[in-house]
Amino acid sequence: MPETKPLMKECLPKQGLTYHEDMPTVVLCKPKLLPLKSVSLEKMEKMQREAQELVKKQELENPEEENFGIY
């Protein structure tokens, strides 16, 4: 191959930030995308919530029964 003159001259910066030394530092935890919930999961959670509320309501309505009359 014939010697060709390079078209572009290599240019290295002489001043300013010429190189960067990678210093090990502490790391952050990454941001977290939240997973969406499936329909059945949402339904299950809803059912559980409703059941809990129902039980709570019943406990409030007749506390004697739930505590077997013991206070």
Next chain:
Amino acid sequence: MDPLFLAYSYFRRRKYQQCADICTQLLEKNPYDQATWTLKTRALTGQVYVDEVDWDEEGIAEMLMDDNVTAQIARPGTSLRQPGTGQGAVSQGVRPMSQSGRPVSGFVRPGTQSGRPGTMEQAIKTPRTAHTARPVTSASGRFVRLGTASMLSNPDGPFINLARLNFAKYAARPGLAKALFEYIFHHENDVRNALELAALGTEACQFKDWWWKVQLAKCYYRLGMYHDCIQQLKSSLKHQDMIDTYLYLCKAYVRLDQPLTAIDFYKQGLEKFASDTSLSSGIARIYEGLNEMDNAVKFYKDVLRVDNMHVEAIACIATHHFYTDQPEVALKFYRRLLQMGVYNAELFNNLGLCCFYAQQYDMTLTCFERALSLADENTVSEIWFNIGHVALGIGDMNLAYQAFRITLSNNNDHAEAYNNLGVLEMRKGHVDMARAFFQAAYVIAPHMYEPHYNWAQLSDQLGDLQSSYNSAKRAVDAFKDHVDSKELLKQLQHHFALL
């Protein structure tokens, strides 16, 4: 109007409570009315019905004393228990890991809420946190809690007294028996009686009805008899090819930790039911579980070609794009979800993050504001955690600090927030506080490498080389390709060798 007709109409419109009320009145007048009895059974089942394919809750006992697994030490890439680094897997340094060592998914289903813990110690320790309560066995899990609640709500006791039923009589009448089975299985959660009825039912049809075989398999699955379950399902497939049957079959194989066999069966199902989305999304889920993201995304895209409103596929692809440095593309997918009518805190949080990293700053804060207004108490902490990241990105350290603090006040087991607070304290020069935060973080979440590495780095600077070495080792255990941890470990080993 005829009350029975009205009850049927309520049933069709899924107003199960009203339907059941009318049926109760009718049954008081005539307790032997079979049509009303069946309708009430179906209405009560409908109230608590959850698709059995999706319903999968593993307790600690099932997971750790699991002797169903075929190979205890499986080859890499053939087991869901030791997810390898498959093709296209994103580094842990970019995509956060769940406790099981798998990247966080874009979508949660009942079985995937928290991953399988590796050791007994981990299993017992982690579920104690307030937000990931896992039942000790699935026998004490949601099934039973819901069952008892449904009985409490009925002042006259249960609708059907199972102990008094003569199953053989009912099994001979398919119309009654099928509704009764679903009632026992879904509403009463009494698997043993359901199994008895199903066994009699299949006998009554001379073992020719595929439906009863699938129901038998469902009972066997709940009882943990997976091989019997598979046998019933295969026999049922001989009578009739059903998508549901294939899905149950693959679910059982996944439980036996044979993901590749499960994929084979999904593909067999796809040959019969070409382009069915539940089958191809099943394959994608397994690949995701095996950490082979390239394949997973490919199958999710197949799903979208057939059904472009498939929330799971869109969410998973979006998550993949976000963590492979393409937040703009992820943003498009999440916007699609918004257009489709998904409107919840999780989606707005994800939109906010994507907007921020795609440099659309005007939308970021409004998205987060909306997410906060929609969130329940579990999600609020995660949203504040992400707001903290936005604050870090714009250099507002005070806001970041406060956001992480709010995260902790909403969920004081949030390990990531502890770690990030530690980093912020270190920047302020409060070394003791930083140490405390890092320690809190790695005690709560030993599967994350960040707090281990940070603790190692800090101890190294303070001259506590031994604990630095231990921590760096733990960091490498958690994330074996982390260059900085390995570098630190090498330095320390060199240092110790000189002594």
